[in-house]
Amino acid sequence: MQGMTNALESFRDLLWNGPLLFSLLGTGTYLMMLLRGAPLRNLKPALKLAVLGKKDPEGVSSFSSLATELAATIGVGNVFGVVSAMTVGGPGALLWMEVSALLGLATKLVESTLSVKYRVFRTGELPLGGPMVTLTRAFPFPKAGRILGFFYAVFALLSCFGMGNLIQANAIAVTLREAFGVDGLKVALGLTILTILSVVGGRRGISKIATYLVPAMGALYLAGCLGIIVLHPLQLFPALRGILVGAFCPKAVSGGIFGTVTVSVFRSMSTGVARGVFSNEAGLGAGGITAAAAAEESCVKQGLISMTGVFFDTILICSVTGISFAVSGILGGAEGAAFMEPATLASKVFENTYGRFGVCLLAICISLFAFATILGWASQGEAVFRFLFGNGRTTVFKLLYGIITLWGASTASSTLWNLADVANGLMAVPNLICILVMAPSVAGEIKNWRWN
DSSP states (O other): HHHHHHHHHHHEEEHTHHHHHHHHHHHHHHHHHHTTTHHHHHHHHHHHHSOOOOOOOSOHHHHHHHHHHHHHHGGGGGGGHHHHHHSSSSHHHHHHHHHHHHHHHHHHHHHHHHHHTOOBBTTSSSSOOHHHHHHHHHOSHHHHHHHHHHHHHHHHHHHHIIIIIIHHHHHHHHHHHHHOOOHHHHHHHHHHHHHHHHTTTTHHHHHHHHHHHHHHHHHHHHHHHHHHHHHHHGHHHHHHHHHHHHTTGGGGGGGGOOOOOOEEEEEEHHHHHHHHHHHOOOOTTTHHHTTTTOOOOOOOHHHHHHHHHHHHIIIIIIHHHHHHHTTTTHHHHHHGGGSSSSHHHHHHHHHHHHHHEEEEEHHHHHHHHHHHHHHHHHHHHHHHHHHHHHHHHTHHHHHHHHHHHHHHHHHHHHHHHHHHHHHHHHHHHHHHHHHHHHHHHHHHHHHTTOOO
């Protein structure tokens, strides 16, 4: 197992500490310039549209689509991912997460717009779309498009089982064990049964669950984090300063609430961007799979709605998480904090503020987040499975997806995080090629979009 962990970590570093890192930032920068800042100009009305979008009793409303997309993205990455980024990459990693998110608005907008524009409609089913469909149907080089589409689907299915399931199951098992002493195997068995029962209704059923689950769990978690910030007012300015300075000069923030910081600027950047992508998935194309199932007819409208997921996920939730973690003083005050598991550190933050109640509150939030992500990725994974194997074998996918949680609950978290980063990196490659080649075909529609 150690050999597998080391191999995954080496491959992860090869993917993220080089071209892929700059490809994601570069693509977001290029698209923001190509669209002349349209994602930022349209963010406020897009947020309004996300909530008041078109309703369709037989299909999936714009809000339900966004909720399902957020279910897939708002998970342990918003908590453990932020904690991991700030311990491995220093406090400045949080700022790089936000930079990648701002640029990711443009990336998410384009990839979702393309997915909706080139989706496939089938009688009695939700529309099927995503980078694999866009590459297969509309890529200007058909043979290359079919090859890239196939590999994207394979990598997306790998991410579905890795990032979407295994890590989330592991997070639930670890959290419930530490908070309530529940045996991991019991959690895994219960979670397997619950997952299978939840996904049996397919993508429509999952979207209905997400519509109610996502707003409730998000509000509960944000209230807990904001409470930590309010109860540590004197630490707020030093925390914000440390995050800003730490992004460009990590050693300057050593001591105080952040403890000893020894990382480089590049380490801070690479860790922040990797965890940011893990959290909001901008550049991976998975959100386009969910967006394509929405009832909204306009590809640009739905693209703008999908884009708001990056705001809610990273710019809002991850920022509040990182700031609350910073003001708590755990990094500088807990002995060996840099070597603790992210779950343990996050638990200490809530415990130091709220006592035993905080541990229970975080455990409930993490469990809800992780389960929502399992369901969100089940919806996306089912669509990918249909693309690869047709409609007749989705029952196999649902059963396999539920059963694989058993492995997630009993595997070392470091191995799972490395697996997720590798899967994300492989998934991003064909999607970025698709975006860069095809962005000009929708740029005009997006730039000239006018709200009614």
